[in-house]
Amino acid sequence: MTPENPHYFRCLEALKGSIIFKDLDSIDIQHLIKKMTRIKWTAGVFKRSFEFNSSLHVIVSGRLKMYQINPSTGREHTIYILTKGDVFDVMHLMDNKTHDVYWETLDDLEILTISIIEVNQIIEENPKIYHSILKYIGHMMRMLEEESNDICLHNTLTRLSHLLLKHMDGESHQLKTINNLPNNEIANLIGTTRAVVNRHIQELKKAGAISVKRKHIDIENLDTLIAIAEEKYTNI
Amino acid sequence: MTPENPHYFRCLEALKGSIIFKDLDSIDIQHLIKKMTRIKWTAGVFKRSFEFNSSLHVIVSGRLKMYQINPSTGREHTIYILTKGDVFDVMHLMDNKTHDVYWETLDDLEILTISIIEVNQIIEENPKIYHSILKYIGHMMRMLEEESNDICLHNTLTRLSHLLLKHMDGESHQLKTINNLPNNEIANLIGTTRAVVNRHIQELKKAGAISVKRKHIDIENLDTLIAIAEEKYTNI
DNA sequence: AATCATCTGCTACTTTAGTAGTGGTTTTGT
DNA sequence: ACAAAACCACTACTAAAGTAGCAGATGATT
Numbered sequence A, B: 001m002t003p004e005n006p007h008y009f010r011c012l013e014a015l016k017g018s019i020i021f022k023d024l025d026s027i028d029i030q031h032l033i034k035k036m037t038r039i040k041w042t043a044g045v046f047k048r049s050f051e052f053n054s055s056l057h058v059i060v061s062g063r064l065k066m067y068q069i070n071p072s073t074g075r076e077h078t079i080y081i082l083t084k085g086d087v088f089d090v091m092h093l094m095d096n097k098t099h100d101v102y103w104e105t106l107d108d109l110e111i112l113t114i115s116i117i118e119v120n121q122i123i124e125e126n127p128k129i130y131h132s133i134l135k136y137i138g139h140m141m142r143m144l145e146e147e148s149n150d151i152c153l154h155n156t157l158t159r160l161s162h163l164l165l166k167h168m169d170g171e172s173h174q175l176k177t178i179n180n181l182p183n184n185e186i187a188n189l190i191g192t193t194r195a196v197v198n199r200h201i202q203e204l205k206k207a208g209a210i211s212v213k214r215k216h217i218d219i220e221n222l223d224t225l226i227a228i229a230e231e232k233y234t235n236i
Numbered sequence C: 001a002a003t004c005a006t007c008t009g010c011t012a013c014t015t016t017a018g019t020a021g022t023g024g025t026t027t028t029g030t
Numbered sequence D: 001a002c003a004a005a006a007c008c009a010c011t012a013c014t015a016a017a018g019t020a021g022c023a024g025a026t027g028a029t030t
Helices: A008-017 A026-034 A090-095 A116-125 A129-153 A156-166 A183-190 A194-206 A222-229 B008-017 B026-034 B090-095 B116-125 B129-153 B156-166 B183-190 B194-206 B222-229
Strands: A037-041 A046-048 A055-061 A064-069 A076-082 A102-105 A109-115 A210-213 A216-219 B037-041 B046-048 B055-061 B064-069 B076-082 B102-105 B109-115 B210-213 B216-219
Touching (some): A008 A109, A026 A116, A055 A116, A064 B129, A076 A129, A090 A129, A090 B129, A109 A116, A116 A129, A129 A156, A129 B076, A129 B090, A129 B129, A156 A194, A156 A222, A183 A194, A194 A210, B008 B026, B026 B116, B055 B116, B076 B183, B090 B129, B116 B129, B156 B183, B156 B194, B156 B222, B183 B194, B194 B210
Antiparallel strands (some): A055 A109, A064 A076, A210 A216, B046 B102, B055 B109, B064 B076, B064 B102
């Protein structure tokens, strides 16, 4: 992708905003973006990760769900929802082993692609980028660890509350990333089912913590929500 | 630690066997071990990770449980059981942020310690070590991802069977690492409670998949166990 | 404007997991 | 050798989560 491209600026900005690339020098980023290709995937598209083994992708806009399925029950577990600045599949980059997961676009997705070979070249030339890679992977790994702790140590209502708090914007108190998702997708994020999520949404509503419109949750009383998340709210 | 130390050879061998250091040149390993100090922690000792922020540790012998607690219920979740060649705390090395978890020694533990500052120096001098670090972290991250998928997608019996299979030695069919653990600790590994684990152990016994002595499980019929783990065994 | 597909809220029900407690065995420590 | 502690097997019970299904609301499509 060259500077003449009408999307160049937006793509550059996405790279500069990502944990993994933001510490690179401006010149190095421009060098990187030159080797990348812009691709669009439409919303609702399904992919298998191992078919994209030979390249690395950076999200410029839109959301991508990374998930796993239990083939005998059809149940799904969403591992991550990746957004602007996220890189995939980082697992394959780390140990070069097959990572068999499913991807599904939640919106129209705009990504920058680069071949793994070229990534490795760039890394070799700029070993300092390892530092940012570790930082990024640390971030992802903490999310995984937090999730498994959450599921093991807390019930579904607590987990739902944690999810809402985790995705709440600190200032506007609006939900980011997960707003606009149906109950079903929320369930996949916390390891339960649609009916259970809906049951708890009704409870949170009754407690006055949230209000709900179709595919939209507003946080009405943050203190209540926090109390529920910390298992200190008794009147539920 | 110097070559004169009576434990030198064993420590060297532990480093050479670890994913993270095994690709280093022999000279570099010797350089590394010189800056390390050998420490012993007795079995059953409890530690808080953030008190060891400034150093990195490599296990020479023994097992260390890394876990998290729900303060309001007292329930525990074992994140990893670290053994020979494992490095901790790798999370802090990655992003330099506090990682608040608990540690408990399951055996007498023998570790090599080195200050983070010196680690960073060594890494800077040998950027190729990043490659091994990524490989090691990838390995740990896959375990986390697998665990959270497991918990979300499968019931407790299936998870117990997965645990047994995962820790089974391919040749001897003996359990490694987790043998010698009480039901309680097994429960913490798969996100459930002692009573449930025991119930399922009785089921696996009845199905002929395993036999049990005190703190010791033997796999009697691997095919049965695999069938149960794959949710294809119906007569349970 | 009518149709279709998706999503929510709800009820009734089943299954699974978790809690509590107890007697008895094995191991550990003194 | 004995007492104490840890652990296992088991029962009975409770609570939580999951399943199934449906009516009505909503939004998208044609």
